Amino acid sequence: MDATFDVRVWQIERGSGKLRESYGVGWSVGGKRHRKTFQTFALADGFRAELVTATHAGEPFNMSTGLPDRHVPKASSVGWYDFAVQFTDAQWPRVSANHRKNTARTLMIVTTALMDRDPPGVPSRRVRTALSEWAFNTNRRDDAPDDVAAVLGWVQRHTPTMDAWTDPLIVQDVLLVLGTLLDGRRAAASSVKRHRRVLHLLMRYAIIRGILLSDPVPESRNLTQRSASAIDRRRLLNERQTAQLLGWIYGRPRSGQRLQAFFATLYFTGVRQKKRSRCVSRT
Incomplete structure (x- = not known):
């Protein structure tokens, strides 16, 4: 019999998350x-x-x-971590190696965003590695070392159930993290588009499994436009x-020197500012 009356309920624990407090x-x-985590x-x-x-x-x-x-909603009884692992295993045989890698990275970012706090004494880098290279890798998960398994067990206990996706604020926070690099810079539009594609598939x-009624992730209207207007760094001039x-411009008659100064200023202050010290002008 899969039922019991042996139940103990503890007091609410307050935690400090990455973007807001959690309970x-x-x-x-x-x-x-x-354990179940809430935002209020x-x-x-x-x-x-x-x-x-x-x-x-x-x-x-x-x-x-x-x-x-x-009877309880299925979303309340299915943990995010367990479902993400199940999703990984379900599509693993049908997708390419590159798609598996992209899926693992997306799920790693989402999982760390949903965690109520970081594991004590474990660097964030180790958590990300444990998720992307072990948890969301069907072939390697069962062979995870003891320290990695301990980290994944902690993550499993400290991520919410699937009904967290019914909270628009949580969805907004996750999308914000997906669009931001670790150093705080904005992620490339192509990366954001790829992350959202994986999230929509999940x-x-x-929905097919009856866990959610609808897709809580809104469709993006501007990603295609941003991707088309993004500059491909391979098309920029090298040093x-x-x-x-600049040397050729300098040798032009009449206004060559002024034009060289103008275009050199554009280059050094805008397009290739990280490389400016290595390019020598003739002024």
């Missing part, structure tokens, strides 16, 4: 620990009150989901070509 509700069912205290308190009310009413709890043994998979061009 975690922890409880055990038949000795198995469960009111939501966490309401969920905890439901658990306590169910225990006082003598309702049995499902040992697999950790929830009262009654949400479609969740040697620029020096030759």
